[in-house]
Amino acid sequence: MADRAKILLVDDREENLIALEAILSSLDLVPVRARSGEEALKALLSQDFALILLDVRMPGMDGFETAAHIKRRERTRNIPIIFLTVVDSAPDYAFRGYAAGAVDYLTKPFDPWVLRAKVSVFVELYNMNKRLAEQAALLRERLAGELPPGDAVDRAAVLPELARRLGAVEEELTRVREQARKVGDTSLSGPIADLSERVAHLRAGFDALM
Incomplete structure (x- = not known):
């Protein structure tokens, strides 16, 4: 876990x-x-x-x-x-x-609810950044050729898994945006924008492999 x-x-x-x-x-x-x-x-x-x-x-x-x-x-x-x-x-x-x-x-x-809601969003952003870093490392391996690009078995194993992980992060990012909107906390706009940019870059790199 x-x-x-x-x-x-x-x-x-x-x-x-x-x-x-x-x-x-x-x-x-x-x-x-x-x-x-x-x-x-x-x-x-x-x-x-x-x-x-x-x-x-x-x-x-x-x-x-x-x-x-x-x-x-x-x-x-x-x-x-x-x-x-x-x-x-x-x-x-x-x-x-x-x-x-x-x-x-x-x-x-x-207000305990306000504090709990703010902390919850920051924790989710932290967890998403960790997962994004792991996926970016996997993508860098592919782009650097550390995983043989001509290996059909390897491509079939790696790319679908990366697509699944990236899709999950994009879905979670959408959910966190909505949660932050409900909290009404403008302090979250910067971290969410930074994470959105990182996700977009990772998506562009992944799409280049397909």
Whole structure:
């Protein structure tokens, strides 16, 4: 079975981490806790994450500083970050959050359905990107001639399987677009557009083989 996507939950308060895990418990993902910015950066050294839910107000390294470190690292700069903070935070917190590279900003107490819906779409995008990378590698092998182009048996085995996988990704992309539309989250438009472009390029490469 494929590895489940991991979500990094960063908050210095245990009760907040427990609440986040409860909200996300119905989703097919693995929550990973971090009680500080330092713990979060350590976790990011050895694990891959689909999304980071990052509290703004933490002692020591706060959420903004943590995000700055994440965005400076080549390995982690493209991981989406959603900032979480209390509703009475300073009025410039939202601006600072987006300036630090966050894709979204939610105030506590937030609607559990909204958070779950946003996380769900980001997880699906992450999983689709992983599958797309695998299929692109298979296509590159074919284009590079690593799989003998004249082998009829090999072509019969590889191309139909690649067509099936690519078709499944295209169908899932359509479904994710619809899900994002229902959520009404404009922060998802960029990642979805990037993925759509990658799928289109892969489709063009595959069509060239047929």
